[in-house]
Amino acid sequence: MHLTRSARIALRIGAGLGFAVIYVPLLLVLVNSLNPDRSASWPPPGLTGRWWSAALHNSGARHALWVSVKAGLGATAIALVLGTLIAFAVARHRFFGRGTVSFVVVLPIALPGIVTGIALNSAFGTVLQPLGVGLGLFTVIVGHATFCVVVVFNNVVARLRRTTGSYEEAAMDLGATTFRAFLDVTFPLVRSALLAGALLSFALSFDEIVVTTFTAGPGIETLPIWIFGNMTRPQQAPVVNVVAAVLVLLSVVPIYLAQRLSADTATSSRV
Protein backbone atom coordinates (compact mmCIF):
# COMPACT_ATOMS: atom_id res chain seq x y z
CA MET A 1 0.00 0.00 0.00
CA HIS A 2 1.45 3.31 -1.01
CA LEU A 3 1.08 5.68 1.90
CA THR A 4 1.17 9.41 1.42
CA ARG A 5 3.87 11.38 3.18
CA SER A 6 1.38 12.82 5.63
CA ALA A 7 -0.02 9.36 6.43
CA ARG A 8 3.49 8.11 7.18
CA ILE A 9 4.14 11.05 9.45
CA ALA A 10 0.81 10.55 11.23
CA LEU A 11 1.59 6.86 11.78
CA ARG A 12 5.05 7.72 13.07
CA ILE A 13 3.58 10.20 15.55
CA GLY A 14 0.84 7.72 16.56
CA ALA A 15 3.37 4.97 17.16
CA GLY A 16 5.64 7.38 19.03
CA LEU A 17 2.77 8.32 21.32
CA GLY A 18 1.92 4.64 21.78
CA PHE A 19 5.46 3.78 22.85
CA ALA A 20 5.49 6.84 25.12
CA VAL A 21 2.31 5.60 26.82
CA ILE A 22 3.94 2.17 27.25
CA TYR A 23 7.19 3.43 28.75
CA VAL A 24 6.37 6.66 30.65
CA PRO A 25 4.67 4.81 33.56
CA LEU A 26 7.66 2.49 33.95
CA LEU A 27 10.11 5.42 33.88
CA LEU A 28 7.92 7.24 36.40
CA VAL A 29 8.28 4.30 38.81
CA LEU A 30 12.07 4.51 38.47
CA VAL A 31 12.17 8.29 39.05
CA ASN A 32 9.70 8.10 41.91
CA SER A 33 11.93 5.73 43.86
CA LEU A 34 14.36 8.68 44.15
CA ASN A 35 11.63 11.08 45.26
CA PRO A 36 12.49 12.48 48.73
CA ASP A 37 8.82 13.31 49.32
CA ARG A 38 6.42 10.61 50.60
CA SER A 39 3.64 11.74 48.26
CA ALA A 40 3.64 10.98 44.54
CA SER A 41 3.25 14.62 43.47
CA TRP A 42 4.90 15.58 40.21
CA PRO A 43 7.50 16.94 39.66
CA PRO A 44 9.45 15.56 42.64
CA PRO A 45 11.11 18.28 44.75
CA GLY A 46 14.52 16.64 44.41
CA LEU A 47 16.30 13.32 44.16
CA THR A 48 17.62 11.13 46.95
CA GLY A 49 19.07 7.65 47.32
CA ARG A 50 18.14 7.21 50.95
CA TRP A 51 14.97 5.15 50.29
CA TRP A 52 17.08 2.66 48.38
CA SER A 53 19.26 1.99 51.41
CA ALA A 54 16.14 1.94 53.61
CA ALA A 55 14.53 -0.66 51.33
CA LEU A 56 17.69 -2.76 51.31
CA HIS A 57 17.33 -3.22 55.07
CA ASN A 58 13.55 -3.67 55.06
CA SER A 59 13.07 -7.14 56.50
CA GLY A 60 9.46 -7.49 55.29
CA ALA A 61 10.35 -6.89 51.65
CA ARG A 62 13.43 -9.09 51.82
CA HIS A 63 11.54 -11.93 53.41
CA ALA A 64 8.74 -11.62 50.83
CA LEU A 65 11.28 -11.69 48.00
CA TRP A 66 12.75 -14.91 49.39
CA VAL A 67 9.29 -16.51 49.67
CA SER A 68 8.53 -15.50 46.07
CA VAL A 69 11.77 -17.05 44.84
CA LYS A 70 11.05 -20.31 46.68
CA ALA A 71 7.47 -20.44 45.35
CA GLY A 72 8.68 -19.67 41.82
CA LEU A 73 11.37 -22.35 41.87
CA GLY A 74 9.01 -24.95 43.32
CA ALA A 75 6.21 -24.22 40.88
CA THR A 76 8.65 -24.16 37.95
CA ALA A 77 10.13 -27.52 38.92
CA ILE A 78 6.68 -29.16 39.01
CA ALA A 79 5.55 -27.38 35.83
CA LEU A 80 8.69 -28.55 33.99
CA VAL A 81 8.00 -32.19 34.82
CA LEU A 82 4.24 -32.15 34.16
CA GLY A 83 4.41 -29.87 31.11
CA THR A 84 7.14 -31.94 29.47
CA LEU A 85 5.30 -35.21 30.11
CA ILE A 86 2.11 -33.89 28.50
CA ALA A 87 4.05 -32.37 25.61
CA PHE A 88 5.68 -35.73 24.81
CA ALA A 89 2.34 -37.54 25.07
CA VAL A 90 0.57 -35.05 22.80
CA ALA A 91 3.38 -34.67 20.25
CA ARG A 92 4.56 -38.27 20.01
CA HIS A 93 1.37 -40.30 20.49
CA ARG A 94 -2.11 -40.38 19.03
CA PHE A 95 -4.84 -41.15 21.53
CA PHE A 96 -8.48 -40.55 22.29
CA GLY A 97 -9.03 -37.15 23.89
CA ARG A 98 -5.75 -35.61 22.73
CA GLY A 99 -7.45 -32.33 21.83
CA THR A 100 -9.17 -32.23 25.20
CA VAL A 101 -5.84 -32.63 27.00
CA SER A 102 -4.38 -29.58 25.27
CA PHE A 103 -7.54 -27.68 26.21
CA VAL A 104 -7.45 -28.67 29.88
CA VAL A 105 -3.82 -27.54 30.09
CA VAL A 106 -4.77 -24.02 28.96
CA LEU A 107 -7.81 -23.75 31.21
CA PRO A 108 -6.06 -22.69 34.46
CA ILE A 109 -4.63 -19.63 32.76
CA ALA A 110 -7.70 -18.85 30.65
CA LEU A 111 -10.15 -18.72 33.54
CA PRO A 112 -10.11 -15.69 35.86
CA GLY A 113 -7.55 -16.08 38.64
CA ILE A 114 -10.19 -15.57 41.31
CA VAL A 115 -12.15 -18.61 40.07
CA THR A 116 -9.04 -20.80 40.10
CA GLY A 117 -8.13 -19.28 43.46
CA ILE A 118 -11.35 -20.00 45.34
CA ALA A 119 -11.74 -23.43 43.72
CA LEU A 120 -8.29 -24.47 44.98
CA ASN A 121 -8.89 -22.77 48.31
CA SER A 122 -12.04 -24.73 49.10
CA ALA A 123 -10.51 -27.95 47.75
CA PHE A 124 -7.46 -27.54 49.99
CA GLY A 125 -9.79 -26.74 52.88
CA THR A 126 -11.87 -29.89 52.46
CA VAL A 127 -9.10 -32.34 51.49
CA LEU A 128 -5.99 -31.17 53.32
CA GLN A 129 -7.41 -29.84 56.58
CA PRO A 130 -8.75 -33.21 57.78
CA LEU A 131 -5.24 -34.57 57.16
CA GLY A 132 -3.85 -31.88 59.44
CA VAL A 133 -2.15 -30.02 56.59
CA GLY A 134 -2.95 -26.32 56.54
CA LEU A 135 -2.36 -23.74 53.85
CA GLY A 136 1.26 -22.75 53.53
CA LEU A 137 4.06 -22.32 51.02
CA PHE A 138 3.33 -25.83 49.75
CA THR A 139 -0.22 -24.94 48.70
CA VAL A 140 1.03 -21.77 46.97
CA ILE A 141 3.46 -23.90 44.96
CA VAL A 142 0.69 -26.35 44.01
CA GLY A 143 -1.57 -23.47 42.91
CA HIS A 144 1.14 -21.76 40.88
CA ALA A 145 2.29 -24.99 39.25
CA THR A 146 -1.26 -25.60 38.01
CA PHE A 147 -1.23 -22.55 35.74
CA CYS A 148 2.53 -22.71 34.96
CA VAL A 149 2.21 -26.12 33.26
CA VAL A 150 0.78 -24.49 30.14
CA VAL A 151 3.84 -22.36 29.32
CA VAL A 152 6.24 -25.30 29.59
CA PHE A 153 3.82 -27.44 27.56
CA ASN A 154 3.49 -24.77 24.83
CA ASN A 155 7.24 -24.37 24.43
CA VAL A 156 8.13 -28.06 24.48
CA VAL A 157 5.25 -29.18 22.25
CA ALA A 158 6.15 -26.52 19.67
CA ARG A 159 9.72 -27.80 19.62
CA LEU A 160 8.72 -31.46 19.40
CA ARG A 161 6.37 -30.76 16.49
CA ARG A 162 9.26 -29.31 14.53
CA THR A 163 11.60 -32.23 15.23
CA THR A 164 10.37 -35.60 14.05
CA GLY A 165 10.96 -38.79 15.96
CA SER A 166 13.35 -40.07 13.30
CA TYR A 167 16.43 -38.89 15.21
CA GLU A 168 15.49 -41.07 18.16
CA GLU A 169 14.77 -43.99 15.82
CA ALA A 170 18.19 -43.54 14.24
CA ALA A 171 19.81 -43.57 17.68
CA MET A 172 17.96 -46.77 18.60
CA ASP A 173 18.90 -48.41 15.30
CA LEU A 174 22.48 -47.74 16.32
CA GLY A 175 21.85 -49.67 19.52
CA ALA A 176 20.81 -47.01 22.02
CA THR A 177 18.11 -47.88 24.55
CA THR A 178 15.02 -45.68 24.93
CA PHE A 179 16.68 -43.91 27.86
CA ARG A 180 20.02 -43.47 26.10
CA ALA A 181 18.24 -42.02 23.03
CA PHE A 182 16.35 -39.62 25.25
CA LEU A 183 19.45 -38.40 27.09
CA ASP A 184 21.70 -38.08 24.04
CA VAL A 185 19.27 -37.07 21.31
CA THR A 186 15.87 -35.86 22.50
CA PHE A 187 16.95 -33.91 25.55
CA PRO A 188 19.53 -31.73 23.74
CA LEU A 189 16.86 -30.99 21.11
CA VAL A 190 14.32 -29.71 23.63
CA ARG A 191 16.77 -28.18 26.12
CA SER A 192 16.35 -24.56 25.02
CA ALA A 193 12.56 -24.97 24.88
CA LEU A 194 12.68 -26.26 28.46
CA LEU A 195 14.75 -23.25 29.52
CA ALA A 196 12.35 -20.85 27.83
CA GLY A 197 9.40 -22.58 29.47
CA ALA A 198 11.10 -22.47 32.85
CA LEU A 199 11.82 -18.76 32.44
CA LEU A 200 8.20 -17.97 31.58
CA SER A 201 6.91 -20.22 34.31
CA PHE A 202 9.09 -18.57 36.96
CA ALA A 203 8.05 -15.11 35.75
CA LEU A 204 4.35 -16.05 35.88
CA SER A 205 4.66 -17.44 39.38
CA PHE A 206 6.77 -14.50 40.57
CA ASP A 207 4.09 -12.08 39.33
CA GLU A 208 1.01 -13.93 40.55
CA ILE A 209 -1.15 -12.30 43.19
CA VAL A 210 -4.72 -13.61 42.92
CA VAL A 211 -4.11 -17.35 43.17
CA THR A 212 -1.52 -16.64 45.87
CA THR A 213 -4.08 -14.73 47.94
CA PHE A 214 -6.27 -17.81 48.15
CA THR A 215 -3.63 -20.51 48.54
CA ALA A 216 -1.15 -18.88 50.95
CA GLY A 217 -1.27 -19.83 54.59
CA PRO A 218 -0.91 -17.32 57.41
CA GLY A 219 2.55 -15.72 57.44
CA ILE A 220 3.29 -16.71 53.85
CA GLU A 221 3.78 -13.43 52.05
CA THR A 222 5.10 -13.31 48.48
CA LEU A 223 6.46 -10.10 47.03
CA PRO A 224 3.25 -9.14 45.14
CA ILE A 225 1.21 -9.77 48.31
CA TRP A 226 3.65 -7.60 50.27
CA ILE A 227 3.46 -4.79 47.71
CA PHE A 228 -0.33 -4.96 47.59
CA GLY A 229 -0.56 -4.86 51.38
CA ASN A 230 1.81 -1.90 51.74
CA MET A 231 0.82 0.10 48.67
CA THR A 232 -1.80 2.20 50.42
CA ARG A 233 0.19 2.83 53.59
CA PRO A 234 1.79 6.29 53.33
CA GLN A 235 4.45 5.28 55.86
CA GLN A 236 5.65 2.44 53.59
CA ALA A 237 5.32 4.34 50.29
CA PRO A 238 9.05 5.06 49.80
CA VAL A 239 10.03 1.40 50.30
CA VAL A 240 7.22 0.25 47.98
CA ASN A 241 8.54 2.73 45.40
CA VAL A 242 12.01 1.22 45.56
CA VAL A 243 10.73 -2.38 45.38
CA ALA A 244 8.63 -1.41 42.34
CA ALA A 245 11.66 0.21 40.70
CA VAL A 246 13.76 -2.90 41.35
CA LEU A 247 11.09 -5.07 39.71
CA VAL A 248 11.02 -2.78 36.65
CA LEU A 249 14.80 -3.04 36.35
CA LEU A 250 14.70 -6.82 36.85
CA SER A 251 12.23 -7.27 33.98
CA VAL A 252 15.13 -6.63 31.59
CA VAL A 253 16.81 -9.87 32.73
CA PRO A 254 14.26 -12.32 31.27
CA ILE A 255 14.08 -10.25 28.07
CA TYR A 256 17.83 -10.58 27.70
CA LEU A 257 17.76 -14.32 28.47
CA ALA A 258 14.80 -14.91 26.16
CA GLN A 259 16.63 -13.20 23.31
CA ARG A 260 19.64 -15.42 23.90
CA LEU A 261 17.42 -18.49 23.91
CA SER A 262 16.60 -17.77 20.27
CA ALA A 263 13.64 -15.65 19.38
CA ASP A 264 11.31 -18.42 18.20
CA THR A 265 10.67 -20.21 21.46
CA ALA A 266 10.50 -17.67 24.24
CA THR A 267 9.12 -14.47 22.86
CA SER A 268 6.18 -15.74 20.88
CA SER A 269 4.47 -17.76 23.55
CA ARG A 270 4.11 -15.83 26.75
CA VAL A 271 0.68 -17.36 27.16
Place this chain on the structure above:
Amino acid sequence: MASQATTAARTSGVRRLAGALHRRPRLRLALLLTAPLLWLIVLYLGSLAVLFASAFWTTDSFTSQVVKVWSTDNFHQLVTTPVFREVIVRSVGVALAVTVLCALIAFPVAFYTARVAPPRRRPLLVVAILTPLWASYLVKVYAWRLILSRGGLADWLLAPLGLGGPGFGLPATVLTLTYLWLPYMILPIHTALEQLPAQLLDASADLGARAGRTFRSVVLPMVLPSVAAGSVFTFSLSLGDYITVQIVGGKTQLIGNLVYSNIELNLPMAAALGTVPVLVIVLYLLAIRRTGALSSL
Protein backbone atom coordinates in the same frame (compact mmCIF):
# COMPACT_ATOMS: atom_id res chain seq x y z
CA MET B 1 34.41 -58.78 40.46
CA ALA B 2 31.19 -58.60 42.39
CA SER B 3 30.65 -54.96 41.50
CA GLN B 4 31.19 -55.74 37.85
CA ALA B 5 28.55 -58.42 38.08
CA THR B 6 26.02 -56.06 39.66
CA THR B 7 26.78 -53.37 37.06
CA ALA B 8 26.19 -55.88 34.32
CA ALA B 9 22.99 -57.03 35.98
CA ARG B 10 21.81 -53.44 36.31
CA THR B 11 22.64 -52.66 32.70
CA SER B 12 20.70 -55.66 31.48
CA GLY B 13 17.81 -54.63 33.76
CA VAL B 14 17.78 -51.16 32.23
CA ARG B 15 17.95 -52.73 28.77
CA ARG B 16 15.03 -55.01 29.51
CA LEU B 17 12.98 -52.10 30.87
CA ALA B 18 13.85 -49.95 27.86
CA GLY B 19 12.89 -52.79 25.54
CA ALA B 20 9.62 -53.37 27.35
CA LEU B 21 8.81 -49.68 27.10
CA HIS B 22 9.76 -49.60 23.45
CA ARG B 23 7.50 -52.52 22.57
CA ARG B 24 4.49 -51.12 24.45
CA PRO B 25 3.62 -47.60 23.24
CA ARG B 26 0.39 -47.71 25.30
CA LEU B 27 2.40 -48.32 28.47
CA ARG B 28 4.70 -45.45 27.52
CA LEU B 29 1.71 -43.19 26.98
CA ALA B 30 0.20 -44.22 30.31
CA LEU B 31 3.43 -43.43 32.13
CA LEU B 32 3.63 -40.05 30.41
CA LEU B 33 0.05 -39.04 31.12
CA THR B 34 -0.77 -40.44 34.56
CA ALA B 35 0.90 -37.82 36.74
CA PRO B 36 -0.09 -34.69 34.78
CA LEU B 37 -3.66 -35.86 34.26
CA LEU B 38 -4.05 -36.73 37.92
CA TRP B 39 -2.89 -33.21 38.71
CA LEU B 40 -5.01 -31.39 36.16
CA ILE B 41 -8.16 -33.48 36.26
CA VAL B 42 -8.39 -34.59 39.87
CA LEU B 43 -6.88 -31.52 41.50
CA TYR B 44 -7.84 -28.73 39.16
CA LEU B 45 -11.01 -29.80 37.34
CA GLY B 46 -12.18 -31.56 40.50
CA SER B 47 -11.88 -28.36 42.52
CA LEU B 48 -13.63 -26.40 39.78
CA ALA B 49 -16.46 -28.91 39.59
CA VAL B 50 -16.99 -28.81 43.36
CA LEU B 51 -16.94 -25.02 43.26
CA PHE B 52 -19.56 -24.81 40.56
CA ALA B 53 -21.66 -27.47 42.25
CA SER B 54 -21.55 -25.40 45.42
CA ALA B 55 -23.10 -22.52 43.47
CA PHE B 56 -26.31 -24.55 43.75
CA TRP B 57 -26.06 -24.76 47.54
CA THR B 58 -27.18 -22.06 49.92
CA THR B 59 -25.93 -20.42 53.09
CA ASP B 60 -27.87 -20.37 56.32
CA SER B 61 -28.21 -16.66 57.02
CA PHE B 62 -27.99 -17.14 60.81
CA THR B 63 -25.02 -19.46 61.13
CA SER B 64 -23.23 -18.68 57.83
CA GLN B 65 -22.95 -22.45 57.40
CA VAL B 66 -23.22 -23.87 53.90
CA VAL B 67 -26.41 -25.88 53.47
CA LYS B 68 -25.88 -28.63 50.92
CA VAL B 69 -29.36 -28.67 49.44
CA TRP B 70 -29.79 -28.26 45.71
CA SER B 71 -31.39 -24.94 44.81
CA THR B 72 -31.14 -22.32 42.11
CA ASP B 73 -31.72 -19.45 44.56
CA ASN B 74 -28.28 -17.96 43.99
CA PHE B 75 -28.77 -17.70 40.26
CA HIS B 76 -32.26 -16.34 40.78
CA GLN B 77 -30.80 -13.63 43.02
CA LEU B 78 -28.08 -12.97 40.48
CA VAL B 79 -30.63 -12.12 37.82
CA THR B 80 -33.13 -10.25 39.99
CA THR B 81 -30.95 -8.23 42.40
CA PRO B 82 -30.39 -4.79 40.82
CA VAL B 83 -26.89 -4.39 42.32
CA PHE B 84 -25.70 -7.67 40.85
CA ARG B 85 -27.15 -6.88 37.44
CA GLU B 86 -25.60 -3.45 37.49
CA VAL B 87 -22.16 -4.80 38.41
CA ILE B 88 -22.31 -7.55 35.78
CA VAL B 89 -23.27 -5.08 33.04
CA ARG B 90 -20.56 -2.68 34.22
CA SER B 91 -17.91 -5.43 34.20
CA VAL B 92 -18.78 -6.56 30.69
CA GLY B 93 -18.85 -2.89 29.62
CA VAL B 94 -15.39 -2.31 31.09
CA ALA B 95 -14.02 -5.41 29.34
CA LEU B 96 -15.50 -4.28 26.00
CA ALA B 97 -14.26 -0.69 26.44
CA VAL B 98 -10.75 -1.92 27.25
CA THR B 99 -10.82 -4.16 24.17
CA VAL B 100 -11.94 -1.35 21.85
CA LEU B 101 -9.38 1.09 23.30
CA CYS B 102 -6.60 -1.49 22.99
CA ALA B 103 -7.51 -2.13 19.34
CA LEU B 104 -7.60 1.60 18.55
CA ILE B 105 -4.21 2.26 20.16
CA ALA B 106 -2.62 -0.97 18.94
CA PHE B 107 -3.42 -0.47 15.27
CA PRO B 108 -1.23 2.58 14.50
CA VAL B 109 1.59 1.19 16.67
CA ALA B 110 1.47 -2.21 14.93
CA PHE B 111 1.15 -0.59 11.50
CA TYR B 112 4.26 1.43 12.18
CA THR B 113 6.32 -1.45 13.60
CA ALA B 114 5.25 -3.89 10.87
CA ARG B 115 5.20 -1.82 7.68
CA VAL B 116 6.50 1.72 8.11
CA ALA B 117 9.57 1.38 10.33
CA PRO B 118 12.85 0.51 8.59
CA PRO B 119 13.05 -3.32 8.39
CA ARG B 120 16.35 -3.37 10.25
CA ARG B 121 14.76 -1.74 13.27
CA ARG B 122 11.64 -3.94 13.39
CA PRO B 123 12.96 -6.79 15.61
CA LEU B 124 14.06 -4.22 18.18
CA LEU B 125 10.60 -2.63 18.13
CA VAL B 126 8.99 -6.02 18.77
CA VAL B 127 11.25 -6.43 21.80
CA ALA B 128 10.17 -2.96 22.91
CA ILE B 129 6.53 -4.09 22.76
CA LEU B 130 7.31 -7.30 24.65
CA THR B 131 9.40 -5.83 27.44
CA PRO B 132 6.51 -4.39 29.49
CA LEU B 133 4.91 -7.85 29.56
CA TRP B 134 7.74 -8.98 31.82
CA ALA B 135 7.35 -6.06 34.20
CA SER B 136 5.27 -6.93 37.24
CA TYR B 137 1.50 -6.56 36.86
CA LEU B 138 1.23 -4.94 40.27
CA VAL B 139 4.03 -2.48 39.55
CA LYS B 140 2.29 -1.35 36.36
CA VAL B 141 -0.97 -0.76 38.22
CA TYR B 142 1.00 1.03 40.93
CA ALA B 143 2.56 3.25 38.26
CA TRP B 144 -0.93 4.35 37.25
CA ARG B 145 -1.84 4.94 40.87
CA LEU B 146 1.14 7.31 41.01
CA ILE B 147 0.15 9.01 37.74
CA LEU B 148 -3.49 9.48 38.71
CA SER B 149 -3.02 10.41 42.37
CA ARG B 150 -3.76 13.98 43.49
CA GLY B 151 -0.97 16.28 42.29
CA GLY B 152 0.48 13.41 40.23
CA LEU B 153 1.71 13.37 36.64
CA ALA B 154 -1.80 13.44 35.10
CA ASP B 155 -2.80 16.54 37.06
CA TRP B 156 0.51 18.21 36.19
CA LEU B 157 0.19 17.43 32.46
CA LEU B 158 -3.41 18.63 32.25
CA ALA B 159 -3.00 21.71 34.45
CA PRO B 160 -1.86 24.00 31.58
CA LEU B 161 -5.13 23.13 29.80
CA GLY B 162 -7.10 24.10 32.88
CA LEU B 163 -8.06 20.45 33.49
CA GLY B 164 -7.37 17.93 36.23
CA GLY B 165 -6.60 14.21 35.97
CA PRO B 166 -9.52 11.77 36.11
CA GLY B 167 -8.60 10.73 39.66
CA PHE B 168 -9.51 7.24 40.89
CA GLY B 169 -12.71 5.68 39.56
CA LEU B 170 -14.19 3.88 36.59
CA PRO B 171 -12.25 5.84 33.89
CA ALA B 172 -9.00 5.20 35.76
CA THR B 173 -9.83 1.48 35.86
CA VAL B 174 -10.48 1.33 32.11
CA LEU B 175 -7.30 3.30 31.41
CA THR B 176 -5.11 1.11 33.62
CA LEU B 177 -6.53 -2.15 32.26
CA THR B 178 -5.97 -0.87 28.71
CA TYR B 179 -2.36 -0.15 29.59
CA LEU B 180 -1.90 -3.60 31.14
CA TRP B 181 -3.22 -5.65 28.22
CA LEU B 182 -2.17 -3.43 25.28
CA PRO B 183 0.86 -5.58 24.27
CA TYR B 184 -1.44 -8.61 23.90
CA MET B 185 -3.30 -6.65 21.21
CA ILE B 186 -0.29 -5.09 19.47
CA LEU B 187 1.55 -8.38 18.95
CA PRO B 188 -1.06 -10.33 16.94
CA ILE B 189 -1.89 -7.27 14.82
CA HIS B 190 1.81 -6.71 14.18
CA THR B 191 2.23 -10.33 13.09
CA ALA B 192 -0.77 -10.17 10.75
CA LEU B 193 0.35 -6.90 9.17
CA GLU B 194 3.87 -8.22 8.75
CA GLN B 195 2.61 -11.29 6.91
CA LEU B 196 0.32 -9.30 4.61
CA PRO B 197 1.59 -10.00 1.07
CA ALA B 198 2.82 -6.81 -0.61
CA GLN B 199 1.40 -8.04 -3.95
CA LEU B 200 -2.14 -7.74 -2.62
CA LEU B 201 -1.56 -4.12 -1.72
CA ASP B 202 0.04 -3.45 -5.10
CA ALA B 203 -2.86 -5.13 -6.88
CA SER B 204 -5.33 -3.00 -4.97
CA ALA B 205 -3.39 0.14 -5.93
CA ASP B 206 -3.14 -1.01 -9.57
CA LEU B 207 -6.91 -1.37 -9.63
CA GLY B 208 -7.15 2.29 -8.68
CA ALA B 209 -7.76 2.10 -4.92
CA ARG B 210 -6.28 4.84 -2.83
CA ALA B 211 -4.64 4.08 0.53
CA GLY B 212 -7.91 4.56 2.43
CA ARG B 213 -9.83 2.18 0.17
CA THR B 214 -7.05 -0.41 0.26
CA PHE B 215 -7.05 -0.20 4.03
CA ARG B 216 -10.80 -0.77 4.28
CA SER B 217 -11.15 -3.43 1.60
CA VAL B 218 -7.87 -5.35 1.86
CA VAL B 219 -5.93 -4.69 5.05
CA LEU B 220 -8.77 -4.57 7.55
CA PRO B 221 -10.51 -7.83 6.53
CA MET B 222 -7.20 -9.68 6.64
CA VAL B 223 -6.14 -8.29 10.01
CA LEU B 224 -9.52 -8.60 11.73
CA PRO B 225 -8.97 -12.25 12.86
CA SER B 226 -5.83 -11.11 14.66
CA VAL B 227 -7.70 -8.29 16.34
CA ALA B 228 -10.19 -10.93 17.46
CA ALA B 229 -7.35 -13.11 18.74
CA GLY B 230 -5.90 -10.20 20.71
CA SER B 231 -9.33 -9.34 22.04
CA VAL B 232 -9.57 -12.77 23.69
CA PHE B 233 -6.78 -11.66 26.02
CA THR B 234 -7.88 -8.07 26.56
CA PHE B 235 -11.49 -9.11 27.16
CA SER B 236 -11.03 -12.10 29.42
CA LEU B 237 -8.15 -10.62 31.42
CA SER B 238 -10.21 -7.47 32.08
CA LEU B 239 -13.35 -9.37 32.99
CA GLY B 240 -11.76 -11.37 35.77
CA ASP B 241 -9.72 -8.55 37.28
CA TYR B 242 -10.44 -7.28 40.77
CA ILE B 243 -7.00 -6.08 41.91
CA THR B 244 -6.66 -3.15 39.50
CA VAL B 245 -10.08 -1.81 40.39
CA GLN B 246 -9.16 -1.99 44.08
CA ILE B 247 -6.02 0.07 43.47
CA VAL B 248 -7.22 2.75 41.02
CA GLY B 249 -11.00 2.24 40.94
CA GLY B 250 -11.99 4.24 43.98
CA LYS B 251 -15.35 2.81 45.05
CA THR B 252 -16.02 1.11 41.69
CA GLN B 253 -17.13 -2.52 41.95
CA LEU B 254 -16.65 -5.20 39.31
CA ILE B 255 -17.67 -8.88 39.32
CA GLY B 256 -14.34 -9.89 40.84
CA ASN B 257 -14.91 -7.62 43.82
CA LEU B 258 -18.36 -9.12 44.43
CA VAL B 259 -16.92 -12.64 44.29
CA TYR B 260 -14.16 -11.60 46.69
CA SER B 261 -16.49 -9.94 49.18
CA ASN B 262 -18.79 -13.01 49.29
CA ILE B 263 -16.15 -15.67 49.85
CA GLU B 264 -16.01 -15.45 53.64
CA LEU B 265 -19.70 -15.25 54.43
CA ASN B 266 -21.46 -16.84 51.48
CA LEU B 267 -19.27 -19.17 49.44
CA PRO B 268 -22.19 -20.54 47.35
CA MET B 269 -23.06 -16.99 46.26
CA ALA B 270 -19.40 -16.30 45.48
CA ALA B 271 -19.32 -19.47 43.38
CA ALA B 272 -22.49 -18.44 41.54
CA LEU B 273 -21.01 -15.00 40.87
CA GLY B 274 -17.79 -16.68 39.72
CA THR B 275 -19.67 -18.62 37.05
CA VAL B 276 -20.66 -15.33 35.36
CA PRO B 277 -17.21 -14.33 34.02
CA VAL B 278 -16.50 -17.96 33.11
CA LEU B 279 -19.75 -18.18 31.17
CA VAL B 280 -19.25 -14.83 29.45
CA ILE B 281 -15.68 -15.77 28.48
CA VAL B 282 -16.82 -19.14 27.09
CA LEU B 283 -19.54 -17.40 25.04
CA TYR B 284 -17.01 -14.86 23.84
CA LEU B 285 -14.59 -17.62 22.82
CA LEU B 286 -17.36 -19.43 20.94
CA ALA B 287 -18.28 -16.23 19.12
CA ILE B 288 -14.64 -15.56 18.29
CA ARG B 289 -14.10 -19.12 17.09
CA ARG B 290 -16.57 -18.47 14.28
CA THR B 291 -14.18 -15.86 12.91
CA GLY B 292 -11.41 -18.47 12.79
CA ALA B 293 -9.23 -16.32 15.03
CA LEU B 294 -8.40 -18.99 17.59
CA SER B 295 -6.20 -20.87 15.16
CA SER B 296 -3.99 -17.80 14.86
CA LEU B 297 -3.43 -17.56 18.62
